[in-house]
Amino acid sequence: MYVCICNALREKDVRRAAEEGGATRPAEVFRFHGCAPQCGKCACHMRAELLQSKTCGNCDCEDAAAVTANVAPIAAE
Template sequence: MVICSCNSLTHKDVESAVAHGATRPSEIYAAKRCKAQCGNCVPGVVCMLKEMRMRQLQAAEALAHAACLPAAAQGGALSA
């Protein structure tokens, strides 16, 4: 889906930038080597950025939580 028609910025571009560490809208535009022109896309970019960062944080928390569980709780067998 096209997020910014001025720069042909798509949701895949935003996803890629966030996956590569973008945490601010300006970093998303920089990854595409562009900048906001008319500004109509900025709210959508910010919304997508927040959603993706939230998913990243939730995934990291789930991994950290799983690492703290005993092997039996993770489905592993205990050795005798």
């Protein structure tokens, strides 16, 4: 699905900027892809995609640990 119509950036492009380029903000996504924001309507959706890629839980990075931090620990016997 397209996130930024002006620059033809899709969800996968945002995720790639986060994974390969370390993008954490929309400006960094644009920089990674060599473009600039135009109308700004994509900012909220792009932030949500960046947050989703940061807390995916598919790896053992610190961010994934933060996702599971709210799980109650099992009491030792």
